[in-house]
Amino acid sequence: xxxxxxxxxxxxxxxxxxxxxxFNALAGENIAIVKDTPGITRxxxxxxVTWLDRTFTLVDTGGIEPDSKDVILSQMRAQAQIAMETAxxxxxxxxxxxxxxxxxxxxxxxxxxxxxxVVLVVNKVDSYQKFxxxxxxxxxxxxxxxxxxSAANKxxxxxxxxxxxxxxxxxxxxxxxxxxxxxxxxxxxxxxxxSLINKLLGEERLIVSDIAGTTRDAVDTDVTYNGKEYVxxxxxxxxxxxxxxxxxxxxxxxxxxxAVERADIVVLVIDAVEGVTEQDAKIAGIAHERGKAVIIxxxxxxxxxxxxxxxxxxxxxxxxxxxxxxxxxxxxxxxxTGQRLTKLFExxxxxxENHAMRVATGVLNEILAEAVVMQQPPSDxxxxxxxxxxxxxxxxxxxxxxxxxNKELMHFSYTRYxxxxxxxxxxxxxxxxxxxxxxxxxxxx
Numbered sequence: 001x002x003x004x005x006x007x008x009x010x011x012x013x014x015x016x017x018x019x020x021x022x023f024n025a026l027a028g029e030n031i032a033i034v035k036d037t038p039g040i041t042r043x044x045x046x047x048x049v050t051w052l053d054r055t056f057t058l059v060d061t062g063g064i065e066p067d068s069k070d071v072i073l074s075q076m077r078a079q080a081q082i083a084m085e086t087a088x089x090x091x092x093x094x095x096x097x098x099x100x101x102x103x104x105x106x107x108x109x110x111x112x113x114x115x116x117x118v119v120l121v122v123n124k125v126d127s128y129q130k131f132x133x134x135x136x137x138x139x140x141x142x143x144x145x146x147x148x149x150s151a152a153n154k155x156x157x158x159x160x161x162x163x164x165x166x167x168x169x170x171x172x173x174x175x176x177x178x179x180x181x182x183x184x185x186x187x188x189x190x191x192x193x194x195s196l197i198n199k200l201l202g203e204e205r206l207i208v209s210d211i212a213g214t215t216r217d218a219v220d221t222d223v224t225y226n227g228k229e230y231v232x233x234x235x236x237x238x239x240x241x242x243x244x245x246x247x248x249x250x251x252x253x254x255x256x257x258x259a260v261e262r263a264d265i266v267v268l269v270i271d272a273v274e275g276v277t278e279q280d281a282k283i284a285g286i287a288h289e290r291g292k293a294v295i296i297x298x299x300x301x302x303x304x305x306x307x308x309x310x311x312x313x314x315x316x317x318x319x320x321x322x323x324x325x326x327x328x329x330x331x332x333x334x335x336x337t338g339q340r341l342t343k344l345f346e347x348x349x350x351x352x353e354n355h356a357m358r359v360a361t362g363v364l365n366e367i368l369a370e371a372v373v374m375q376q377p378p379s380d381x382x383x384x385x386x387x388x389x390x391x392x393x394x395x396x397x398x399x400x401x402x403x404x405x406n407k408e409l410m411h412f413s414y415t416r417y418x419x420x421x422x423x424x425x426x427x428x429x430x431x432x433x434x435x436x437x438x439x440x441x442x443x444x445x
Contacts, residue, residue, distance in 0.1 A: 003190050005261050006048065007168045010059045010083035010254075012111070013093030014072060014103055018123040022093060022151040023047070023060050026161075026280075038411055045253050051161045054168065057261065059087065059254050073103045077186055080107050084114040086258035089167045091160075094138060096131050097149070108141040115169035118143045126150040180222075181352040184233040184263035186256050186287070188279045191271045192299040197221065197232060200344075225345050233259045253282065259346040260286050264396055265293040265352055265430075267344070272300045272314065272332070276321045284322050291397035293355035293431040294328040295347050302334040327423070329430045351430025357396045359426060364390045364400070371421040378411055385409035388440060399434040407439045 011019050027047035046059045057266060061079035083090045092111060094104055111118045122138055125131045125148040138146040148162055149156035185193050200223055221232045260266055265286040270280050287294050304310065315330055321326060329347050333340045368390045377385035388404040393401050402418070404410050415435050422433065 004104045007054075007056045007084055007088040008059060008258050008261065009049075009056050009089045009164055010061050010087035010089060011091045012061055012079045012083050012107065014076060014078065014095070014098075014101065017093050017095040017098070018151045019060055019093055022091075022121075022123065022149075023058065025151045026058055026152050027156060031057050032230065045250055046257050051165065054165050056088075056165075056168070059083075059257065061250075061254065066373060073106060073362075076107045077110065078251075079116075080110045082254055084111070084116055086254050087205075088169065089164050090114075090116055090118045090119050091121050091164065092141075092143065093121050093123055094141075094146075096125050096134050100137050100140060105141060108143050112143055119160065119163050119167075120144055120146045121150050122146045124150050126153050126155065180229045181265055181348055182233060182260040182263045183265045183267060183348055184292075184357065185267050185269060186259060186283055187269035188271075188277070188283065191269045191274075192335045193269050196269060196297070196299065198331075199335045199338055200225075200232065200340060210382065212242050228345075228349070230345075230348065233263050234403055249279070250328060252279075253286070256286050260290050260292060263292060264355055265295065265348055267295045267297050267348075268328075269297050269299050270318070272298045272304045275314070276318045281321050285330070288325050288432060291399075291432055291434060293351040293397070294325060295344070295351060295430060296322070296328050296330045297344065298330065298332045299335055301332040302337050302339060321419055325432065327428065327430060327432055347430070354428045355397060355431040357398060357426065357428065357431075358395060359392055359398070359422070361391045363425075364392065364422070367419065367421050367425055368402075371418055375417060378409055378414055380409055385414070387418075393436070397432045397434055398428065399436065401436045401438055403438050403440045405440065407437050410437045422438065 011022065013019050026049045045384075047060045052217055061082045080090075090111060092108065094100070108120075120138060120141060120143050122135050125135060128148065131148070135146050135148045147156065147160045149160050151157075185197055187193050201221065223230045223232055262310055268280065268284050268287065270276050284294065284296070298314060298318070311332065314332075318330055319326065329351060331340060331343060331347055333344060335341075368387055372387055377387060379385065383406065388405070390400055390401040390402045393399050402410070402415075415437070419433050419435065422428070
């Protein structure tokens with residue numbers, strides 16, 4: 001079965017009400033840097049949180065901490081806007097010690113009009129006796145029962161999460177049957193995402209009907225090409241004027257996370273003229289981490305001066321910058337002229353098939369046995385790694401479990417060697433592969 005789309009929960013609130021404390025309490029302290037993705041560090045804008053049996057993506061919409069009162073309000077409005085556009089559930093965080101502030105009421109009005117589920121959370125309540133009377137004041141916001149917590153002391157988080165989770169969409173049966181490839185077009189601003197989508201829709205043979213995304217305001221567009229249906233998820237979204245740069249970056253990442261979460265295949269559009277950038281690597285990292293199939297579309301190829309080595313040079317640069325995803329397919333396109341857009345659909349079909357491919361256990365174990373013969377597993381202090389058995393447990397992305405005698409001995413590099421052997425046989429172009437290492441004693445064999 002494929003991994004299900006994780007609901008997105010966004011946190012909105014004034015500066016200093018404890019957003020990052022809450023974030024840390026829910027997400028565990030040290031998630032700032034994702035360890036197994038070399039080349040990606042990020043400020044903590046999002047994290048996956050698991051509570052009981054539900055996993056969701058927690059997004060911190062915060063940004064710059066301004067000084068003056070009216071800036072705070074515009075800042076919060078911007079946060080609320082991001083949350084309303086991307087989240088399934090919004091946590092509105094207020095501070096019992098500062099009490100009810102004018103900006104809180106104005107933002108509450110916005111949130112109420114959005115008709116998105118909002119959980120009102122009152123932070124810094126480290127004694128119910130002392131503060132409950134003050135908590136009741138927040139009923140005046142008109143967005144439901146306030147939920148008292150203390151993020152710093154991890155009090156009341158269970159009750160809060162129970163409320164948050166109660167709003168998650170029930171897994172939609174109809175979605176299970178929807179076999180159409182879901183493609184997210186992502187990339188930095190101005191690389192040509194919108195013109196690419198417009199070009200795909202502008203072709204005579206494409207029949208388009210707009211359906212607003214189910215719980216999201218992102219627009220999903222149905223596209224039929226050569227008799228086959230696709231769903232394109234557009235993140236181009238709203239252009240924001242005069243917004244502070246840092247905020248735009250955060251906004252872009254939050255939008256990307258929410259689009260990637262809903263897609264199976266991610267098309268990362270980069271600008272051929274500008275070349276591949278740090279920001280591109282950040283966006284690609286989101287797709288990689290989430291286990292999606294990836295196509296890198298180098299756009300504006302018509303605008304590049306070319307000789308016989310240009311493609312080679314650009315490809316090498318992309319491969320180096322995105323070294324953690326050697327499996328990604330690279331395409332050179334032009335949204336303006338429509339160059340190679342037919343190839344884009346062929347590539348989507350191919351990576352979509354690979355992303356959902358299943359390999360028989362017998363064949364996997366033959367590859368494993370052969371790999372072990374060709375390259376001896378590592379040993380340490382006289383103890384040698386033994387690989388007993390491999391089986392595929394899920395698709396989207398293809399995920400394998402390898403049973404070994406000692407997990408410690410299974411180095412990252414040996415796992416990668418096994419991955420390469422599997423890829424040599426089956427290609428798996430365009431999709432990441434996941435490996436889970438499980439320990440078994442000799443006796444259990």
